[in-house]
Amino acid sequence: MRDRKKARERAEALVSQMTVDEMASQLKFDAPAIERLGIPAYNWWNEGLHGVARAGTATVFPQAIAMAAAWDTDLMKAEASVISEEARAKYNESIKHGDRDIYKGLTLWSPNVNIFRDPRWGRGHETYGEDPTLTSRLAVPFIEGLQGDGEYLKTAGCAKHFAVHSGPEALRHSFDAKANKKDMYETYLPAFEACVKEADVEAVMGAYNRTNGEPCCASEELMEHILREDWKFEGHYVSDCWAIRDFHEHHMVTKNGVESSALALNKGCDLNCGCTYLCLKEALNKRLTTKEKVKEAAIRLFTTRFLLGMFDETEFDKIPYTAVESKEHLELSRKAAEESIVLLKNNGILPLKKEELKIIGVIGPNADNRSSLDGNYHGTASRYITALEGIQDYVGDDVRVMYAKGSHLFLDKEEALAQEDDRIAEALSVAEHSDVVVLCIGLDESLEGEEGDTGNAYASGDKENLEFPKSQQRLMHAVLETGKKVIVCNFTGSAMNLSEAEEKAEAVIQAWYPGSQGGKALANILFGEVSPSGKLPITFYRTLDQLPDFTDYSMKGRTYRYLTEEPLYPFGYGLSYGDVQVEKAEFAKAPEKEQDAEICVTVKNYSEVATRDVVEVYIKNQDSKYAPVNPALCGFAKVSLGAGEEKELTITVSKEAYKVVNDEGEKIFDSSSSVLFVGTNGPDKRSEALTGKMTKQLVINW
Template identity: 65%
Template sequence: DIYKGLTFWSPNVNIFRDPRWGRGHETYGEDPYLTSRLGVAFVKGLQGDEKYLKIAACAKHFAVHSGPEGLRHEFNAVVSKKDLYETYLPAFEACVKEADVEAVMGAYNRTNDEPCCGSSLLLKDILRGKWQFKGHVVSDCWAIADFHLYHGVTSTATESAALAIKNGCDLNCGNVYLQMLLAYKEGLVTEEDITRAAERLMATRIRLGMFDEECEFNKIPYTMNDCKEHHEVSLMASRKSIVMLRNNGLLPLDKSKLKSIGIIGPNADSELMLKGNYFGTASKYITVLEGIHEAVDSENIRIFYSEGCHLYKDRVQDLAEPDDRMAEAVTVAEHSDVVILCLGLDSSIEGEQGDAGNSDGAGDKLNLNLPGKQQELLEKVIATGKPVIVVLGAGSALTLQGQEENCAAILNAWYPGSFGGRAIADLIFGKCSPSGKLPVTFYKTTEELPEFTDYSMKNRTYRYMKNESLYPFGFGLTYSKVQLSDLSVSD
């Protein structure tokens, strides 16, 4: 029975328009076309092409939604028609028209004064009207309660339930639809409104094969979960997603020339950094420290390790003095032939409001700098004169505040998954070559960006920015030298 009625609230095809947004790493980046292509492929992969749906995919968060997290329940995203149709809607349209996505989730915020989960323009005119969407619409959790609690577009839960269902929100994640009978009695909704929503939800259950005992997906054994093939795909995805931002020729490392390696940083032995803010349960996690050990333990190479500093606090141990691991990290670096310095973020400070503990940003970043004492750690390790490989674990763009040129190599590992440490080691020692490319622009500073709450695309992303980037959209180095020639474009 556990395989029946699977509905996955994924993919997130919002546009990562601002690097401060904490949930940007759930998306496919800043480009509408790339997001469309990956979104369509993801939906097709989830839903399959058999008689019944393998999974009911859900494109979210419809439609103009990308922070700030702390304002999402009350915020009004004001957007031009040009930006709406050229930037924010294309990926949703592609998922509907090309992949027949089964569900669409409305966003928390308002768009041009209408709450997204009760928007006549978004849900009726565009989604079901222009695009002829045939699946069901679900609200984000408690979003319909926001209508009267924060947006002020209705006065009561009953009115909110009526507004949502009449404009096409079929399923409420929350409890506001408990007021639907009262809304009917008060004449705010008709029996036809309720029947229409119920029929759409029942149609999804039918398409999932819930009423056919011979549905082929019911026969998948539990042993397929977390199997060897899944591990291989996870490792492959980790390897291919890592982006090499810099290499002065140090990488790949030659084990035969090394006697010692220093592994330093708050993300060096962190499982949390591997996961991101939405993840399944893996049977095994391989951190960077463990991945390097796997790669060299059979060699005659000594590994030294220090956490160096806390991810964002001024000390590792609560009862210790500030900088309690800084001197240790410097000592490790001084005694190592090469240093692998693991810095960045994790889901404790970058992610969805309520999940991330970043109280100042509610899961968003306030700037692009390394948090806590990490910048100081970086500079002190560099000052030892040892070659430094920086491994950044983060879901978004970061800057090393001018220290990039002093690093021998920089790998942007994102949140690389349960086998992330092994994948990073494979790239560092040349078992495979880096092939990842940036799906977002790495800006030099947030000062060159518009206000976070400004949803216009002016001076945002590679399509509209005027200043020089730190690393441009699509950037990514490899170990091979690649030359393109005799290029042509066909109509």
């Protein structure tokens, strides 16, 4: 068990030997060495969203939204354990060679636990989806995997971006996200609270925007009252990169860097990702802040460094570089990709039978696009397996695989001198000669991502709408009109308009950004080596007309909990090759208001196919003035079932699920009864229509 008190005492003793200038120098992300005290330079900035990022070779797991689609808490911890293992291996090797550069450290600025409230948000694929319960339950084991449970932190996790942050990207440096107290405590804060209270996350990162008038990196409400006072957070707080500069350049709450640095430090921002804290010396001279504030921030930061064992010998020092991208790690990446893939439609064509096929057509701009495997904030794999390569490897010489790109990812043509749609004729030729077509469409990080990265036409990273690029729309329409059997595979990190595919394709698959092993995983799904078991962590809307304005942070009309119109594909939905039914659901004992409930669930696989599935539990607190419009997720468990196998499992429902959040942000109990819905999908009519399965109901009369 880690001893924070001892680490802090050591930090206090070390910091007490520093001058004020030396203390202040340590509050920047690229902290310099203090040689007279034996302190080496340290760069705090490293990323571990779905693998160690931006520092060369590493295992590239499926993007975060794909991790969430697996609905598997054990898998989340296993993935994070690999990420921390490789971060340590790379750190050990880097410092051996005197390399203390950016992206080489042990402080991983992950996970992103913002709520994916709007499908237009370009960074939504960095998150665990739209639901605060799912996000919380997945973030906790991920942080536990990053940080380990030994005497020292294996790596330090960081919950970001605190708080109420989900676009628009183009406005994030000046935007004021306004959220009422009910939405704050019901939707935007629970995942952060779980990261702090349950996972003991070592760091929290503030967002660029303001929340209810205050910059998130200098918010009295968020940082002082909620994080430090209410949640008793003891770790360090870091700004998003150059966010403190936004105070005076865009938010206009201060006049200059001197005032901005003082404001951030005074509110408890310990570490500046950026350079504004270079102004702290002048802020001290002008008495806008104090030596005590500088000292406390430095102590917090060195507490983290001592907890990481940076000044000691630790068991992690022996992790060899050969751990990076090891066979076992790559196998876990493939397994994660297999679990993340969501089967949205299947008219019986899947799984494919190799022996019945002579020619497979693989078409589309994402069929052989390595970028569609990565997502953003990624490392570099030593080998990528695209969808095309995965299918080719699987069938070998037994089946002919014909390929056509079909269209550019977003431009109207591939060749500058050609006419529009210069690759569609080739795609149609491939389709016409094929027994079955696998059509790989979608986006990559160049079309949905972070503002200032590659970005879309407006360089914001957000999507304008739910439509595919026009060149891909024309390609999809043309291929679907051939009359051939078409399996549409969508590589995106967010909801798209898949209406035409749903109407005309034989099967539809949401592949996300599935990591370096994604093509192999997809082939295993297509040919039935593995039964799909992913479930949507987001709602796939039919049209943007179903949603409020992008800048509106009210939850009214948003996500499955408050949506009043029928979606195309609902949250929690996903098909398999098996036929898993919830046979029985009952309480282990009579539920009580002040106790967690245990539900005993019997599930049976009625098929001859081994499969995994997710048992989902939703709650509707009846007659409540404050309950969400629709039943809300309150528990889940992933289960493996052999052909014809029956199992019993226990799912815990927190006593907090019986409460609702009122307009003052308080959790209260105001229901006459609570209804729990237990099934392999949500209790909505669209899920029932798509799956033919009803949920079991358990009623608690209070």
